[in-house]
Amino acid sequence: MKQIVNIEVNGDVHEVAAEPRDSLLEVLRDHLGLVGPKRGCDGGGCGCCTVLLDGRAVYSCMVYVLSAEGSAVTTVEGLAEDGQLNPLQSAFVEAGAVQCGYCTPGMIMTATELLADGEDLDDDEIRHGIAGNLCRCTGYQKIVDAVQNVARNR
Amino acid sequence: MELDGFFTPENSDEVIELLAQFGDEALVLGGGTFIHSLAVRGLLARVRLIDLRNLALVGIESASAGVRLGARTRCAALARGPSEDGRWLGAVHDAARHLPLQVRNAATVGGCVAAASPFFDLPVAFMALDGVVGARGSNGIREIDIEALYLGLFENSLQQTEFIVSVTLPRMPAGSASAFVKFASNANDLAIVSAAARVTVDASGRCTDARVVIGGGVANRPWRSRAAEGVLQGATLGTDTLEAAGDAAASDVEPLSDHRASGRYRKAVAGVLVRRALTAALARVP
Numbered sequence: 531m532k533q534i535v536n537i538e539v540n541g542d543v544h545e546v547a548a549e550p551r552d553s554l555l556e557v558l559r560d561h562l563g564l565v566g567p568k569r570g571c572d573g574g575g576c577g578c579c580t581v582l583l584d585g586r587a588v589y590s591c592m593v594y595v596l597s598a599e600g601s602a603v604t605t606v607e608g609l610a611e612d613g614q615l616n617p618l619q620s621a622f623v624e625a626g627a628v629q630c631g632y633c634t635p636g637m638i639m640t641a642t643e644l645l646a647d648g649e650d651l652d653d654d655e656i657r658h659g660i661a662g663n664l665c666r667c668t669g670y671q672k673i674v675d676a677v678q679n680v681a682r683n684r
Numbered sequence: 685m686e687l688d689g690f691f692t693p694e695n696s697d698e699v700i701e702l703l704a705q706f707g708d709e710a711l712v713l714g715g716g717t718f719i720h721s722l723a724v725r726g727l728l729a730r731v732r733l734i735d736l737r738n739l740a741l742v743g744i745e746s747a748s749a750g751v752r753l754g755a756r757t758r759c760a761a762l763a764r765g766p767s768e769d770g771r772w773l774g775a776v777h778d779a780a781r782h783l784p785l786q787v788r789n790a791a792t793v794g795g796c797v798a799a800a801s802p803f804f805d806l807p808v809a810f811m812a813l814d815g816v817v818g819a820r821g822s823n824g825i826r827e828i829d830i831e832a833l834y835l836g837l838f839e840n841s842l843q844q845t846e847f848i849v850s851v852t853l854p855r856m857p858a859g860s861a862s863a864f865v866k867f868a869s870n871a872n873d874l875a876i877v878s879a880a881a882r883v884t885v886d887a888s889g890r891c892t893d894a895r896v897v898i899g900g901g902v903a904n905r906p907w908r909s910r911a912a913e914g915v916l917q918g919a920t921l922g923t924d925t926l927e928a929a930g931d932a933a934a935s936d937v938e939p940l941s942d943h944r945a946s947g948r949y950r951k952a953v954a955g956v957l958v959r960r961a962l963t964a965a966l967a968r969v970p
C-alpha cells in the first residue's frame with residue numbers, strides 16, 4: 531500500500547506517494563524525472579546513484595524512500611547556479627575527468643561531501659573518499675586531479 | 685521481496701508491539717544497507733520494515749566506565765580518531781574507515797551488529813573491545829556480551845520482541861590500545877579476512893591482557909581466538925611472540941570456502957592479519 535512521503539529535493543519540497551519497497555533512487559528518477567543519479571548495480575557497490583541526503587553522500591539505491599521522510603536531498607541537478615556549472619563541475623570538464631559520463635554524477639556528489647568541510651585533502655584522502663564510486667573509463671587520475679584542483683583553489 | 689508495510693513507531697513499546705504482531709516477518713530498519721543487499725538478491729520473503737527513526741538512539745556518550753554508542757548512530761560518526769586518550773578505541777575507528785563513505789553515512793551501529801554477519805568489520809572491532817549489546821524487550825533492557833549475540837551465519841540471539849538500542853565498550857585500563865586490519869579484493873568489498881587486536885601492556889612491557897578476533901569468513905561468526913590470546917598473555921610482545929600468536933590464530937580456525945577465497949587461503953591470511961593487527965595495536969600503546 532502506498533504511503534505519502536515529503537522530501538525536499540534540490541530546494542523544492544515534493545509530496546510523493548511511494549510503495550514501502552521504493553528506493554530513493556526510483557523516486558528521484560521515475561517520479562521526479564531527475565535522471566542524474568544513475569541505476570548501475572542497484573546494490574550499493576558502484577556509486578553512480580550517489581546523492582546527498584541531509585548533506586551526506588549515500589547510495590540512493592539503498593535508501594528506502596519512506597525512511598527519508600522530511601530529509602533534504604541534493605542531486606547533481608541541484609549544483610549548477612543560474613545555469614552555470616559550479617566550480618567542481620567545471621573542474622571535471624577542465625581536467626577531462628569525464629569520459630562515458632555514467633559515473634560522473636555520483637563522483638561529483640561524493641566529492642561534494644569530501645570538499646564540504648573546507649579542509650585540505652591530499653590525493654590519498656581523495657582516493658579513499660571516492661573508493662565507493664567505480665569508474666571504468668578514466669583510471670581515476672583525472673578525477674582525483676579535478677577534485678584536487680577545487681580543493682587547492684578555493 | 686514482498687515488502688508489505690513500513691512502520692515508524694514513536695517509542696520502544698510500539699516497536700515491541702510491532703515485533704510481536706508480525707513475528708518473523710518483522711525487520712528492524714537502521715540504515716537499510718544490509719536489508720537492501722538481501723532484498724536485491726531475493727533473499728527476503730514477506731517483510732514489514734520497522735524504522736527506528738523516531739527513537740532517540742543516536743549519539744556517542746563517553747563516561748568513565750566506557751563509551752556508549754546509540755544503536756542509530758551512523759558508522760560515519762566512528763570514523764574519526766582515535767584521539768590521544770582514545771587509543772584503546774583504535775580498532776573501532778579503523779573498522780569504520782574501511783566502509784565506503786556512502787555506506788558509512790547510512791549504516792548504523794545497531795544494524796551492523798544485528799546483521800550477525802562474520803564479513804562485517806565493526807563487530808570484529810567491538811568484540812575485541814568486549815562490547816556489550818543493549819537489547820530492549822518488554823522487560824526492559826537486557827545486556828548481552830557481543831560474543832554471545834552471534835549464534836551463526838546471519839543468526840543472532842535476540843528474542844523475537846527484542847531490538848538493539850546500544851553497544852557499550854567498557855573503558856580499557858592505561859597501557860591499552862587496539863587496531864583493526866582488513867584484507868579484501870577491493871576497497872568496496874566485504875572482508876576476505878579481517879582481524880582486530882587489543883593489548884594491555886604494563887610498565888615493564890609485559891602483556892597483561894589481550895583480545896584477538898578474526899572476521900571475514902574464517903568462521904560463521906566473528907571468531908575470538910583464545911589460542912592466540914593464550915600466547916600473548918603474560919608475554920613480552922616481541923616479533924617472535926606476535927608471529928607465534930598469528931600461527932596460533934591460523935591453527936585455531938576452520939575457514940569457509942566461497943567465491944572470494946578458499947578456506948586454505950583464508951587460514952594463511954588470518955595468521956598474517958593477526959600479526960599485523962597486533963603490531964598496529966602495539967604501535968599505539970602510549
